[in-house]
Amino acid sequence: MKNTARAGRRTVTPIQLAILTLCAGFNAAAHAQSAEPSAPAAQANDSGKIAEVIVTATKRSTSLQKTPIAITALNAQTLEDNHVQTLLDVVNLVPGFQATGQGDHGVTTMTLRGIGNDSAKTEYADPEVATFVDGIYSPRPEGATALLFDLDAIEVLRGPQGTLWGRNSTVGAVNMQTAKPVLGSKSGSVEAGLGDYRRYGARGAFNIPLGETAALRIAAVHEQHDGYVDYQAFNVPSLADQRAAWKASGGADAAFQPINPNLFVRTGPKYSAQDQTAVRLSYLWQPSSQLRWNIAYERFTDRGTPSMNLMQSPRPGQDFWSALIDTAPTLKRDSDSVRSRLEYQLNPDMQLTYIAGWSKFDGSSTFDQDAGADLPTSFSTGGNHQENNTVYSHYTNYSHEVELQSLGNREIDWQLGVYYGAEDNGIRFDIPIMNGTQQGTVGWQGSFIQPKETVKSSAAFGQATWNLANNLHLTGGARYTHDKRTNEGGNGYTWNYDASVPQVPVNPNIDPTRPGQGYNPNVPSNTGEFIGHKWTGLLRLGYDIDRSNMVYASLSTGYKSGGLQDGGRPYFDETLTNYEVGSKSSFMGGKLLVNNAIFYEKFRGFQFSSPITNADGTRGLATENADGAKIYGLESEITARITPSDRLMLALTFTPHAKLGKLTGGSNDYTLPPCPATNGATTCLDVTGHSMPHTPKFMAQLQYQHVFRLGEGTTLAPRISAHYETESTLSVFDLGAEDRQKAYGRADVGLRYTRDKWWLDLFVRNVSDEKIKTSAFNPGPHAIWLAQYQPPRTIGFNTGIDF
Template identity: 70%
Template sequence: MTHSAPPRRPLAASPIQFAILTLLAGMTTAQAQVQEPAPAAAPAPAPAAKDANAIQEIIVTATKRATPLQRTPVAITALNANALADNHVQTIQDVVNLVPGFQATSEGDHGVITMTLRGIGNDSAKTEYADPEVASFVDGIYSPRPEGATSLLFDLDAIEVLRGPQGTLWGRNSSVGAVNMQTAKPVLGDSSGNVEMGAGSYSRLGARGAVNVPLSDTAAMRIAFVHEQHDGYVDFQKLPVPSVASQQAAYLASGGTLASFQPINPNLFVTDGPKYGAQNQSALRLSLLWQPTAQLKWNLAYENFADRGTLSMNLLQNQRPGQDKWSALIDTAPSLTRDTNSFRSRLEYSLNDAAMLTYIAGYSRFSGASTFDADGGANVPTSFATGATYQANNTVSSHYVNYSHELELQSVGKRAVDWQLGLYYGAEKNSMRFDIPIFNGTQQGTVVWQGSFIQPKETVASTALFGQSTWNVSDSLHLTGGLRYTSDKRTNVGGNGYTWNYDASVPQVPLSPNIDPTKPGQGYNPSVPSNDGEFTGHKTTGLARIGYDIDRNNMVYASLSTGYKSGGLQDGGRPYGAETLTNYEIGSKSTLMGGALKINNALYYSKFKDFQFSSPVTNPDGSHSLATSNAEGATVYGFESEIAAKLSKDDKLQASLAWTHAVLGTLRGAGSNDYSLPACAIPGISTCLDVTGNTMPHSPKFSLQLMYQHTVHLNDEATLTPRISTHYETSSWLSVFNLGDGDKQAAYTRTDLGLRYSKKNWWIDAFVRNAGNGNVKTSASNGGNVWLAQYLPPRTFGINTGFDF
């Protein structure tokens, strides 16, 4: 495991000094992992660079109109298709190192990725219970559930990460930021395509490609596909079976009798089959463009995503002697089934030379199921009912349907006032069954607790009206104001938890899909009260911003913006309150040295009110539930900088850094079954901790990303490009509890290497990810008094080859 020593204090402080000096010098604002470009969903290509050493301009859509990145007064990281390919980006977790202040957390039992930006996120935003603070969009259409963010990222024009509240234009659950993925669109009159294949470690195989087909003078189609698979990272440990005499002694010492004793069945422990951490994902996208006139343009897309891989595994932080770090004693075989079908539509109509009307619609249907070894093999059983705990977290079924409609009317062209108005409606319908059996020792043992959470109908409806305008006072001075009014409604109909009632007449067997806990005589009682309930809320959020172009190469801005995340319902039908944020920000953007150097910086201060904290808890009556409470705020401030430089026509250097200070406000009753906590004096929770003033999780004080590549011209047609990318960050907590080394990721450095050979339209690319094979924790738990963690993947390597046609 490769970790760097924690930095000295002067190093941690230097980003602030650098921020102030840079801003005063009028340099730039936090905004762009400026990979070499390709416009991000722009209607027209970016202008070509004037000189070989100049970095081409990137076009972004952060203001819902195509604008040059260096002229957009928003903190944005824009990654184009080339940058995504160079960094072998497949999921959002692959993006985080490329964006300052961005973190992603893997969550094993649901197999999803939750996002943190500028020190704020919600690790429980992995089910229908909790919404994220960082919203995900595909082609401007909101993706409500985290499974969408873990889908394969393929055939993209760009990814834009917007930092800071985006509550006016982007809306839902973007209180600290938004991620917009722009898919590649069909092009009229173009016959072209690309194909790529690859192989690598852990029996990795991959293929992807796309083809653009002109259908007529006014229509075109694009077909894109991807498949990625590799074996799991986690090996199976063999159960060290104690002697029968030893098992009997342990069982009798626990109060058992010889009459009820049975030897451990080693066949209950998994030793072969699919391993945890495997990938087996496929996706297909069919896109259509119809443009019958210069005024009318319609983009349609259908996308299917299928996941048959396995979930990530909780691993012992301190492995047992003689066992490999990436191994576990597994008593629940992994399984995962996910299917998503999505439709997206964007219809644009130019009313006249002054205004355009756009209708954006989306529909998505998801279904899934999974099994997960929640105990992580933390302990070795001493008998069939002692020494360890068996726990499985099984999603028996999960279904959701979501759709949205957005109508936008905006000005076009260069005008004294740029304006836009919009109406939005989004809705979700969720249903699920989630089982948790917990037994003493093994599955043969006695019940500790088991229950099923069944939500047949949970709905969300969100309606919004928004508007934003920019008064171009002069060619240099720009004043922007915006407002959004949002109304939310959530309902839970028929939802309940069903808990084992310890009826001695019912056999003690682990809860499974074959058992219907809602039926009498199965050994389960419904929770009282049920989860039925309704929540309504509304909020007005806004933006005020001033931008000033110092000259054609330098601009500064200052903004005041607010964000909002709806309240909702938790188990028992209890409501929790909305979360709001006020963000103050100043920034600058500069293009220097004839375009060969770009520097973007931002300095921000964010004040939260009623920050939502969600976690699974045990209630005083022994039942389990997911609880959400509102902390009395949180304070976050920091600095971000991104630098892109073309040292010569063949040398590129990129750097991004973030300095973050994120502290929770008052929260005295934070509980979680994932952690061993003291008895709680707060009514309604068995164990909890006062976390007032603790550092927010996933918010390292300082992080730095460096990338350098050099192109060697072998001849007039062929090039060889080595590439190195290194990420460093200081230590960070993995939960709000701040419980010591087990709950912390130490400072670390992680390096990726690449070597690309290109000749005409053909290329071959070799890569090594996590070259130092470091173990980097993304989440942790010690609910059974043994520290477990989820980790980023170990060292992997591979080779890809492809060609364009």
Template identity: 65%
Template structure:
């Protein structure tokens, strides 16, 4: 994941070497049979035939998952896991993780404006600040089993997938890092031997939406194949620009006069003079906020080296040239639309990532297999963002509000990981798996915040620059899990993982405005070096430090097969997320979670109905709450507070039914109770009272509050009917989501800080021709509901981010 051309060439050399090495040996290998751990889902181009077969059957197709690091039937896997096939992703027009959440009980995701990152909450627990190098997520993201430490690329644009598995509950034993409350594993479509196949698709929609995607499977020999997949999606922004204010000059002069006098008295060497409001300070054209412009390419290779050995390797390139999501006023000013803002910072977003993922599977003998999974990724990004969102109209060039920009000048991450797994194969008296893991991250960033009085031409309110040249993370683990098959019906599972983490912050400095008398009142720019003597900045925090921690996590589970189509299970499992460093090099503590769970999985009426349930209780300790705060000396920093804990319990159910050959219904529901333990938290994103504890200016006791993004009730209903036509099928689809009200922050600050109960309806109509052509029409958020995903009121005016408004479009494609 990289942007600079010279770096791309340098970092590309190991990629090219791996590909050339692979290609050099392709023709030398012998003819092979199917490989080890073959992917259960079929590529998209093979789904047309599967859909036709399913349409003539009253049986729900069997689904296989890798939740236990081996391919098993969903209904025989004693884990709370939702498996979403490639066909289901297609039918629901899933592009990002935010589109997945409605398909999974107890799952939610929110977007964060200035970073353009999606953060996830599962079973009432998540971290909205898991969008910087200072905070890790509680829900881990894996692509082909490889942990993705920074979600910017992995969760932003999903394409050419075999499916997604969402595992609920701690997954630390087998899946590892930061899977405290769950994990999401995305399985990319793999090459297929001996098949010339693929698909192409293009589409259009409102907001000037244009999209295209496709994949081609290319046989290279009897023992090798390549798959090339691509995607591009773009649409205009949803947020219109408001007209600059037109305030009489006399009123502007009266408002500005006392500020000018005070500023000149404090800065006699740099006097300022009145200036009228300048329309050039306000953005009126160009790209709008909430726009999409994303492209990705994936090259995958499969080499069957011998009947017992194969290698899957993939290179993926992703780039984003869209715009961030804007904070909108919840109550628009008179005459203004909700989807508009008075903008003084033009949006920009540049994100580039490169990833290499590799997996080698070797069937050592009929009883044992070895897997080596390795990954490397690089990310580089920058952005500009209007943080104030025009919440106040300036009354002069230096009065009437604050102009705040959040500018990420540099965001650079590199990571790599290695994992070795040795496991038994086939059904044995004892099924076992042993593994070793090592992961490394190297992060750097520069983040500037200019806050000016009135407009960008006004006086400085406060500004800072947070420069982190190097922060590293090293994580090592050894793990194992075994299932003792006591009888054909009783199964006892135990597992453990020991993890050792080390974090280092090297040379990090937070710079704050020193307001020197001889320094001009100008906003910080990319060319500003805060370390220069005449810059007007001084060190507010030195962030260098080191943190080390370790933890053993474990799992105990018993399952009972009541009948060949019904099972019960009970488990106790623990999760762990490492502590780390905050501004000032101050450490914060780890998170731990103990999860008690009862579950059932049943299939009825000869495969027509499938019902899965999970009842859980979670005891959570040390919840890490991260937020930007103002310190008593006026400096700003990002702080992390450890809550005493949280109590979470709930119920989840998933029902799939093939009512007739033509009618299919899916229903999910969840009940969640998530109560925060003792915590006094502060945040500059909210207007909070003065703090009674030392070290922070404003805070609030949130002990006993409900955790954010955890509605008490949530349901999802999907229904489709297949009409058989002379030359194909016509399938209308209905997807309806309802959830009760939920808080948007831990502060629970009243109705503006809450999303009320709401329903959301998506509609679709798909025509599949017998000759493999298809056309798919869709309407998302058909009722055009305004659905908040986050809220804030840093200047006393409540703002929010929202799910997209109603969108309409179509896709047309051809499979071969």
């Protein structure tokens, strides 16, 4: 595979310098006290059964096999074996889970059990799959949710989690558990790795005891690789051909300009590059067995580049992983987060917990939306230049939650809680669209400015399990949520085609709110207020057949608040009712685990968001409530220790029905027919009964590992992870083969060598170099199909030491 190089000399950031210093300290301390044995070593000493997995899905620490919820729990070793760095890497490990990378914001959106929202990239739209870090809601996927590092586990909860986890967990929740400090332990780990596309990475963690009652954990990571997308050269038409094309369009000779070839990018950082760094400081104070306080500060920076749109059918003579680029990629994301959890045991039967979180984010980006699909024939004909530029994006959010719960095994196990969370968002998003090239005339352009958009959410909840007998458990719960959303001063500013104003692309140096700049504000503005409230609940019956087998049946609901869209118009709540029966079984003395779930989901008010052109020529993001959707299917997870040296995991998902209710949707990302009505989008399509996007009828994930024991403390462990899924649509419009991902299979392989505390891991991801689409669209005058793709085949190694 071709190895791309990045021109210029890298500047070492302060965080990267801190990581290098930290890693140097780790190397110096590499002969310190030992930590827990590595996974292969631990397996050699156990009885051959699968180790018990503890989860926090019920906001208690319970055994996975005793928890009557459909959960996939990925421990630290599984994450490391599968080279998991982002949420996109988790997709192949969880039944019914899909995630896509959206280029213009560099944000990951998620789909679970057929429900998701590809527009949940900014404050405009919320996700249906909620993400949490240490139980604290993360409204935007940044920090630990963007670059996964130093985690104890990731828990993916499938089905509505509205009672305990709250709003926006409509179809599920992803909870990431960071590694916590340990009292009295002086231990750590350090690793580094290289790969193709000039990939290199470094990670480290160090646990420092601070007396008998406190400990500090320092964790840091840096991951980087060059972009996958090469720059194409543009064969500029001859001056005579340019002039002829210009005159054919009705242009005057005096206004003719030759195409400037310097407008097309050939050097510098490429699209789809990674350059992310994070540091986390975690502090534990435990003065007594009754009081425990964990607090952590995390800093995350991203200086990579957005993922690029590619032509599904490349032009003759051009590589697939290449594009004709006239907008250089930039991506700047910085976030700071503080997370705190204070637990106080009031007495042997009761515990009080206070959970608080705060985060701040700043970001900007530039993105070539047109991807060079249309070639310009003159400076203002033939081509279609479009940028999607986030001039700034700021948000601050904080949350407080107080929980009171019973301890131990009682006739009634209960918990109560209150919650308050708030967000303050601001964004400016520019879209210049020029005819031909940046030199050309304005096709359309606008600037969307939301200086202040707020969310305030408060809730009270309770859940109790009545242990009717030792083997029969009835659980009920309810949550009341009140939401208030405001937009203060937000509006879109559209080019007014004033002949006296120079036709240049909108950019940060232009203030479109000032008169005389060539822009008119949209009428009405986005200013407004939305207030909503909702009850969600849970009813579940669990029955333990014996110590190794249990079954359950549940009825649960989830909720996502309505809000305001462009023009100040409201959209309304969406709710999901989920009917589910499941089983969890252990066979062969704990060497084989089989977990199953059958679900039926009934969706009401599904929020469909998309960029549209209004009848008056203005543009904006519109959100419509579909009548609903109906989805049903089966999930199965099988884990087996075939021998003490062989481990197999199999995840299966069968979703025979995932259909959208009544909806007529519009979108500028697709070439659609004109709308019959004039009060909405100019183009639209009736998608009633269409399949929900990103929902193949069948998915299977197989992981297998064998451990060869080469001597005392020395092992060699080859592994394979294979994924298969049937065809799925990529949008609600389902516009044919280009708007679908065909059935495919892909495999990742690895080989891990361990000797005492040192290890070396080799890996190849996407071995057969499959081209797997995550999204598709065909905008522009010639409706050329573009798509975003999972990464191509990558090869590399990591090596590290635990001490």
